[in-house]
Amino acid sequence: MVGGGQGGFIGRVHRIAARFDDRFALVAGALSSNPVRARDSAAAWEIAPDRAYADWRAMAAAEAVRGDGIEAVVVVTPNESHHAICRMFLDAGIEVICEKPLATSLEQARDLVRAARGRVFGVTYGYTGYPMVREARAQIAAGVLGAVRMVQVEFTLGWLAHPLETSGNKQASWRTDPARAGPSGVVADIGTHAIHLAEFVSGLRLHAVAADLARIVPGRRVEDSANILLRFTSGARGIAWVSMVAAGVDVGLRLRVFGERGHLDWSQASANELKVAFADEPTRVLVRGGPGLSAEAKRASHIVGGLPEGIFEAFATLYHDFAEAIAAHRAGRTIDPLHSWYPTVEDGARGMAFVDAVLRSDAADGAWTELADMEREERA
Amino acid sequence: MVGGGQGGFIGRVHRIAARFDDRFALVAGALSSNPVRARDSAAAWEIAPDRAYADWRAMAAAEAVRGDGIEAVVVVTPNESHHAICRMFLDAGIEVICEKPLATSLEQARDLVRAARGRVFGVTYGYTGYPMVREARAQIAAGVLGAVRMVQVEFTLGWLAHPLETSGNKQASWRTDPARAGPSGVVADIGTHAIHLAEFVSGLRLHAVAADLARIVPGRRVEDSANILLRFTSGARGIAWVSMVAAGVDVGLRLRVFGERGHLDWSQASANELKVAFADEPTRVLVRGGPGLSAEAKRASHIVGGLPEGIFEAFATLYHDFAEAIAAHRAGRTIDPLHSWYPTVEDGARGMAFVDAVLRSDAADGAWTELADMEREERA
């Protein structure tokens, strides 16, 4: 693991999730740019002293040549370092699991896509690990709604409704600092989640955006709220609303997908259920562990129904997928389809293409702006 | 009443609501353009035969000169006739209560505003009669949220997810026919509700829109779904989503207003409650008839708390307001402030200015487009 030392937020989620299904062990790390914290964290988690690295470059170099070297690295540092770290571990022959956003520019992201060809590279859009999110995707793929017409997604936070970055809050500081977070604030931070979720579930591909970015808190250096109109390649329309100044919200993540026959509605606040509403028959409420679920939802479930699962379990599902992908890759076999729905480096790069288009649209006073499409370009 | 004969949808709501508080009686009507239906409806409701008019022009002329002539007329015809009918009754000295949208063009609406000066002219944006909508307005006016920063409003219907207008459905036919509904479909039909609600509660004034209109059902002649970005004169931002092809939704009306300290959340699906969420203290759920309500919410309530009220009661609240307004007007006195929150002809004209700006923005590929502002023009 690179980053994620003691006291960190997301690193702890990764540590717990990775070992949930006994498929990973944490055996090496460059856990902090602060050497004391790096060493103390390693000791606390029983990492052998010789694998407690002060520097990720040294870690990549050393682990690459050990007989018992790590199979995969988890990258949970601030955004600006993602590209360099991921690139180095890839080059060292080590598989990569990286936090979102994948990078701070589209070019960096594309470089990683190219470097990762033929490799396993997971990106932790963690929300796609929820069983009922997978159920949503399975239902749409099965045609339950008919053709998709509209997508509404919102991802809001309230914690930055006040300028915490001016009072020393560490998380707030780096996330609102263009030098560390990149040129985009909330769009890169959580808008990428929202769009990945929308594409993951709907099966659609985003074509163009018209964006209105705001810096609502005076003095803020990146956008902290964004209203974005969406057009998909299929002709479907949508809206994405992302904000970190939604005072009174803890985490507001909701996706609705409307098709010809009905719609799906999922909110993280009730993550264990999925509402499927129809024009011509009663609404169905599907619940994790309950009757009527797809194989994909069942596979992503960790306990019998009626007992709530949460974010740790969603991440654990991704890690289970990553483990299967790495094992299949090493064995030269095809991955079990039930474990193939994890976000990849291409998904990470899609997020950066979204951020890029949003920034360009906003700069053009909200004009409709197409996403750069690496796959299309390469086909051309 | 003009329009609203037997079998009609909204006319029945008006009839029941008007007499809820014993402040109106239905004594005259031109209840249908179909003379048989007009006559039968009048008979069913015990309207005297000499006041059961075949034609609204005749009604306006006759009622204006009767000693016991009506004090106010209710206009519940399709949109295209609103302007002519309202104008004639105004000119005949009779107060007017008109369904939304007020007209089919901004010019018609402005003509009614000018003609109604010094008169009582109510527009039935019925949702503003809900006690908890009034509570929301009262809370924001009292500064509970601090300055308003963001407004999210959505009003969706699913009933036109299929092309009902092609199979003889009467309501679907006129609402999707530009000749009867006007140049706008869903924006005029329910978008006007959404924007009135947003302005009514937030206390903000909408400045400009960037709109993406869609005709999702093939062959439809008006837009049936609209994604609209909002900018308010205060600098606040927002989104309005209106659709009548939201399959699986019956009526989806929800308003959220975010301020510096927290936000308000109201949905018609749980009309008797209002959620007020704060950054620094637990969320409060206020309920109709419960503790902690404003005088405005209490005044709009019809029964003790815990027993649900619905749309009839919301309309009844507007009618109670209209009755007070007419009585105060006739008596030459100022209206009780608790009865002054009803939608007026100016609010109706604001709706038309919104429709007009949305149509222009969409024609300009979603460019930001200001609303025509009658009050500002007149001040200039």
Next chain:
Amino acid sequence: MVGGGQGGFIGRVHRIAARFDDRFALVAGALSSNPVRARDSAAAWEIAPDRAYADWRAMAAAEAVRGDGIEAVVVVTPNESHHAICRMFLDAGIEVICEKPLATSLEQARDLVRAARGRVFGVTYGYTGYPMVREARAQIAAGVLGAVRMVQVEFTLGWLAHPLETSGNKQASWRTDPARAGPSGVVADIGTHAIHLAEFVSGLRLHAVAADLARIVPGRRVEDSANILLRFTSGARGIAWVSMVAAGVDVGLRLRVFGERGHLDWSQASANELKVAFADEPTRVLVRGGPGLSAEAKRASHIVGGLPEGIFEAFATLYHDFAEAIAAHRAGRTIDPLHSWYPTVEDGARGMAFVDAVLRSDAADGAWTELADMEREERA
């Protein structure tokens, strides 16, 4: 109408509900035991002075002999007078609609059952007018759940968590005064509603109770909370919890019926929806006006789906039924089955049998106690 003068609570609901569907007009009344209030109320509602009676005895006598005498009387006085009033109007040949509880003793109730044979006598257990309550009954009658095994019903209020009766609250005073309310407090007041609802929906017949009555507020003269175990004649079991000291509740009315295959869940707080959960397929949420409803639910609906209805509309449904019953009775024809689900004097008497059994069980330290069963006795 007897009782229900201005300022009264339930009388207003009856007045509005009775005319909702234009089937009743209020033309005569003994509206208050206070002659000034009786006269003023009558004047306010345009009752002719000669039909504004100071006394219900005079009213029954006079209306019985008028050519245009009332067809039916509504009785909304405190409980202790129900029997005498209902009996007198029945004897005068006038149909009766009476508030619950029907009487203050089982004997009184049985007397009314006998006196009402061959007549129309409605009791306003108003909650059975909700469309989704009728849907619940229809589903169970259709066998959707299989055999019913368990019934859970609760009806709670919080308003008497404090001894309001000691500070002059009029409603609190008579409802906690054995001389006016009868020997039972909350069980008679709202427990009768709960049990009627349970029997109405489940189709079961209550056989015996084991009751624990409490006088939670010190000094209270009737029980203000009751925990009651239920056994039905079919062998099904259940629990009824009724309380008027449930601080923080406005009105908490919920019914759940469990069968072999699944269960139904209805709460007045979300009166427009009904949850039907199954062991083997996803939960369905049926909504008023939505797809998949029975004819009985549709008949009880007053407006298109998605717009909330409330308690006034539920009462209006009962009044529509009463009107049909009276019309059918007068015409000597069978009532339309869709209008036949209104509560009758027998249902009112069932409520009194329940109160009677509960009081006896509690007096016997909670021993299982059978309800007196008039029908069974008469068959024997």
Next chain:
Amino acid sequence: MVGGGQGGFIGRVHRIAARFDDRFALVAGALSSNPVRARDSAAAWEIAPDRAYADWRAMAAAEAVRGDGIEAVVVVTPNESHHAICRMFLDAGIEVICEKPLATSLEQARDLVRAARGRVFGVTYGYTGYPMVREARAQIAAGVLGAVRMVQVEFTLGWLAHPLETSGNKQASWRTDPARAGPSGVVADIGTHAIHLAEFVSGLRLHAVAADLARIVPGRRVEDSANILLRFTSGARGIAWVSMVAAGVDVGLRLRVFGERGHLDWSQASANELKVAFADEPTRVLVRGGPGLSAEAKRASHIVGGLPEGIFEAFATLYHDFAEAIAAHRAGRTIDPLHSWYPTVEDGARGMAFVDAVLRSDAADGAWTELADMEREERA
């Protein structure tokens, strides 16, 4: 760990929860009565072969004398073996964490209480690990509701609505077999949870019960549904409803506690929130990680607010407490009060006293029956 081999249900929860906070490692086990499964499970979890015991007696004996012997054992076998296993490990000087119900008779439970004096003995009533359950307890302890008057608790499952035990379902078989589960079915299995939760949160002590037990599924050998009236020593009243034949329910666990000023409402289905309703001010909804929480709720939380936690995290909280208790015990110091709210052997014995009283009451046709009270007896 004793029991909990691969494929088991609750053992997996314990394994994951125990290491959540890096306070426990699984180093020895007698994981199954099936020796192959025991060995394979141990291998899968990297337990050294010499500590993979075929028999728990051997395990207790061997671990007691190892220098690196286990500090604590987790007992997750069927109920009938709990007593013997716990007793043996206690006697071997090893601390014990045991699944509920603690035993199959009150006498067994009391024996463990006596044997565990001066030791750490945790019982995994896992629901008390939820942060919002702890918040509920903290609020009541702080007097937010005033004196507690009523407690309503229900714990229902639907999985045994059909006689699964007749078709080879392993869990169903032992849970409905008096020889393995003990003389009580659903009351011992989940009623003990319900009562512990009720006492834990309310701070009350249950005094007596009046029970109606049912064997709803024909041929079942233990009660599968129970309606139980409660009286607490303070005079408060309540109801417990427990059932495993509630078809259509996955897990229905809800607790409501009513005091003089308001009530608390918590459901596992929305485990991350707690509703606190008042007679005189708006309802508050407290959420895990949100504003306004007690130190006890904060301590039990594993991640920032807005991200759901579930049952694994609730168990992890108990394990964190157990770890602190063991560490404090070994160090001879007092435990941090924030870690002292875990269920103990006394709580386990309370559960057995409840089961015992329920069985006696039911045998006496529902007569009020007092719980045996070990503490009171010993004081006497």
